[in-house]
Amino acid sequence: MALTRRQLGAGAAAGAAFGIVRNARAASEKVAIGILPLVSHAPTIIAAARGYFAAQGLDAKLVTFQAAEPMAVGIASGDIDFGVTAITGGLVSLADKGAVKIIGGSLAEKKGVDGQKVVASNAAYAKGLTDIAGLRGKSYAVTTAGSSFEYVAYKAAQKAGFPASDITYRPLQTIPACIAAVKTGQVDAWDMLPSIIAILLHDKAAHVIAAVQDFIPDYQVTTVFTSTRNIDKRAEVVKRFLAGFSRGIDDYDAALVAKTMAPKEVDAIVAEIHKYVFAGMPLAKARPHITNGVMHVNKGAALNVASVADQLAWLNANKLVPAGSTMKKLVDTSFVKTF
Amino acid sequence: MRLLADRVGHRYGTTEVLRDIGIAIGGGEIVCIVGPSGCGKSTLLRMLGGLEQASEGRVLLEGEPPAGSLNPITYIFQDFALLPWRTVEGNIRLVLEDHKLGATAMRAIVDDVLERTRLKDFRAALPRQLSGGMKQRVAIARALAVRPAVMLMDEPLSALDAQTRELLMDDLVELWTRERFSACYVTHNLAEAVRLGHRVHVLSRRPGRIRETVEIDMPLAERAERAAELEAMQRHIWLVMREEARAADRELADAG
Amino acid sequence: MPDEASGPAPARAVAVREVPFRGGGFRPRTNSYVSWAVFAGLILLWEAGSRLGLISPIALPAPSQVLGALVDLARTGMLWKNLSVSLMRLGTGWVLGSILGIAVGLAIGLFTIARAALMQLTSALFAVPKIALLPLFIVWFGIGESSKIATILFGTFFPAVIATYSGVDNVDRNLIRMGQSFGLSWGSIVRKIILPGALPAILSGLRISSAIAIVLLVAAEMIGAQYGIGAYILQAGSLFAIDQLIAGVTILAVLGLLISWVIARAERRFLDWRS
Structure with a gap:
């Protein structure tokens, strides 16, 4: 004991x-x-x-x-x-x-601070993709299914009043692949952080058609x-x-x-x-x-x-x-x- | 038709391997070429067969090849050179296929040479299933199929064991007795040379020249029984060659 | 001496023992029962480990969950949809890559100019990771089927080239000389001596390139693929749905086994002349 x-x-x-x-x-x-x-x-x-x-x-x-x-x-x-x-x-x-x-x-x-933008490829822009309503029936670059890109596209469709299934998603896995696809017009639209959008705009490789904060406030x-x-x-x-x-x-x-x-x-x-x-x-x-x-x-x-x-x-x-x-x-x- | 080497010489780079060779093959005779290792005998055979170009002199064909000869100058290789993926029959057909003979004619030739070389039962066998002796028989059948005027045999029995060599020598003698083909037979085995050669050219060590030519005036068919006379002849050739062989041996060792 | 007639017998006075056997061993054989039993045993252990909580569901899903994912795939019809597009890409890319590779390999094996021009280039490009070029492939071939097929084609082309020309290089020169000595035409020598002689090397090259094709399928389907086993795996990875991830990988593994079985059959059929 x-x-x-x-x-x-x-x-x-x-x-x-x-x-x-x-x-x-x-x-x-x-x-x-x-x-x-x-x-x-x-x-x-x-x-x-x-x-x-x-x-x-x-x-x-x-x-x-x-x-x-x-x-x-x-x-x-x-x-x-x-x-x-x-x-x-x-x-x-x-x-x-x-x-x-x-x-x-x-x-x-x-509101009031720079934010993410939705861009259209030059070719798509020339054919009239100038606002989110134009996304209907167009292709949209995403990294993977279920990524934030798809969510943004869904919210854009919701705001413009058409079903998100009218947009064709193209999973490209990486940001560089998405950039390449937008630059060559192989996808019609994409969204991204402002710093990368600035590079695309500088190369005159895309057009901004909307700011994400306009249809997803306080995202x-x-x-x-x-x-x-x-x-x-x-x-x-x-x-x-x-x-x-x-x-x-x-x-x-x-x-x-x-x-x-x-x-x-x-x-x-x-x-x-x-x-x-x-x-x-x-x-x-x-x-x-x-x-x-x-x-x-x-x-x-x-x-x-x-x-x-x-x-x-x-x-x-x-x-x-x-x-x-x-x-x-x-x-x-x-x-x-x-x- | 005769095959002639006219003052043929050859060098690989700065090494002279053959000098001033003059020989004639034809008239249904077997011409043997013996010599120490590295004396250029195989090179000479390749030149006779048009597989290598002589740096000096010429290799000439005298007269027309006999009618029906598909490949007047035909080679038999030491390692048989059979396609392992073709059967016995396929290997013989290989050398006939380019001649547009027609199915029946080709079949007839194949049957004929298989019969003559007693290979009928092995028609469908693959080379890997055959012994060395059988493989060389197939190679001989293949050579016969193109009805050659001159056969060039490059140490055809060297890859075989002694017993098989004896058997094949008997076969060749029997075949020659029937067909009376002309051949140039290169070997380093003097027993083969005196058994099969009507004429034996002894080459010197490098650069190979003809040291001596021995005519053997004994019918091939009788030679198996007259072994003692052949033995004397073989001894004579060995005496001619021995010094050359010894010198060549030392030379190679030095070179190594 | 009647004893001598019956052969040598051990002398009685001297101690006699048998020479101990020292050969044997070093020749492992395959036993399919054992390999299946080990396989089944591992799966059972894995399942038990998962059920008992020894294997974290984050580290590995239970085999039953993987099976569930496979059943889901089959029930929804997505298995066939994914598999058919993947097989189309694999088949087209691999067949085209192999045919082109064998042709170029033959050219390198046969012609001095082709050898001088292409051999170093091939060795250099073989080492380039095709996946790193994906963004460029998008620019060159688009995001449709052609870029996916091109990825697999590029991946399988180089091994086929290298296998073919080294196969041609290793064809017994004496057989070629034999063909020449019988006056065979150039075409006959290539068709009947060189190609069959290089076939063992070409087939083992194809075995390797088929594995590379399956590896590259996932990379190929990184480019804008909505369906396909590779796309399924990528999506499962990004959603951290590991049961689906393992299910997709299992499908690829089975595919690899099938292709290797087909090539083994082809080897047995075409190379039966080897001892």
Whole structure:
């Protein structure tokens, strides 16, 4: 008996020691954050560069991905802790399996700020595709079925008052393939972030026929998400990540959207972003690509739940996600302001 | 028709392999060429067959080929050169197909040569199913099918074991007795040369020249029984060749 | 000495033992019962692992779920719709690529000019990843069937070229010399000696290129394909519907097995002359 008690005592002491170690380590908790080399991921880059995560006691490591899908899978598998991506069938499917959850909002359409555009190829434009009503019976470039491109086309059809099935979708998998198809007139229309649309317009390879914010107001384009394991076991870390991330958003907004920041400070921020985005170009050449066509990011990573619900309803209606995928499984609204 | 080598010489780059060769093949005789390794005997045969061009001298045809000869100068190869994907019959047909003979004529020729070489039962066999001796019989049947005026035989028995070689030599003697074909027979085996040759040219080591010509005036059919006389003749040729062979052997070792 | 007549017998006084057998082994044979049993056993283990929660549904779907996805495909008629367009693309691309490849390979094997002009070029282009050229393929061939067929055609063309010319190079020169010595025409030598002689190499080239064709099917159907097994797999991947993903991959694997079986039959039929 006595022996057992002594053993128990030793166990408790060891537990206490572990507790101390864990608290000490919590001061600098390691987190891996997935980003894509796009300007829309600048808030994360800025927060990491300016030490906003470190200030929250997070030892943040940025991991660059080339596509959103592997990033989502990386979060589900636990290799990555946080990521920012569009609401796709893949993300919802992972959420339905209980692996990931949306915890905040990022990129969004906002009146008065540059946003996504729908473009027509030169050939289609010449034949009269000049507004979204003209999309009826035309072909539309998408990356994959269930991607945000298809959602945008669906909303355009809804706004113009014709069934979305009257549009022919052409899955082309990658953004470069979509660009090539638009440039050569093999698809009639496509939608994209303003920075890439600017390049197409510069090459006189397409015409803008509509702004996405005109028919999907306050569209929540990308969201912040993490693994359910993090929410359950490291809720404190999630909160601290969002706090650091929010400071990154504030700087992003001041430097690139509202442009209230001092030019010198802006330069420093652009240089930081350039380490990840358009890194293959010299800074002077990359600068306009970084500073032009910057979209709005929700302050405090606030989440437009209504927009997310609308996108989920569309995915469900088109059977692009497991039957019965719900907002409850997809979104955890306890971390940020929602609207 | 006779096949003549007129002062033929040859060199590969700076190496002279043959010099001033003059021989004649025809008249239903078998001419054997023996010599040490590397003396250029196979090269000489390829020139006689038009498969290689001599750098000096000429190879000439004297007279017209006999009527009905489809391929006056016909080769028999050491490794038989049978198409492995064709049957015995198919291999014989191969050399007839380009001559537009008509189905019946072709069939008749194939039947005839299979009969003459006693291969009738093997008509549908593939080369891989045949022994070395049988393969060479097929090659001989194939050669006979084109009714050659001169056969060029490049060490035809060298790839065979000793017993098969004996059997095939008997076959060749029997065949010659019936057909009286003319041939140039290249070999390094002196026993074959004295069994089959009416005339034996002994070549020197490189560059190959004719060292000596031995006429063997004994009917081919009798030679199997008169082994002792042949033995003496073979001994004589060996004595002529021995020094050359020894020198050639050393030369090759040096070169290596 | 009656003993000697019956052959050598062991002497009685000396210890006698048999020479131990040291041969055998090193000749693995295939046993189809064992391979099926292992296959079935793995599937059962996998199913059990999934049911017991040892295998996370994110890592791998249960075999029964994959089967369910296959049944769904068959019931909705999409299996045949996807399969038929894919087979059309595979067949057209592979057949055209192989025919062109064999023709070019023959030219390289036979003509000095073709060899000088094309051999290095072929080796260089063979290494180019066709998938990297997809955006260009869209510009060159459009997003219709031609770009998909072209992707497979390009992928299968180069292995066919290389297999053919190395096959021609390896044809026994003595057989060619034999053909010449019998006065065979150039065409006869090519048709009756060189082509059959190169056939083993060409067929093994086709075996490789058929596998490449299946690999490239997914790449080919990245370009604007609404239907097709490759498109089905891509869509399943992007929706993270892994049961469908594995179902699609299973279809491709079965397709690969079928094609390899057909080629093995062709080899047995055309190359029975080999020992």
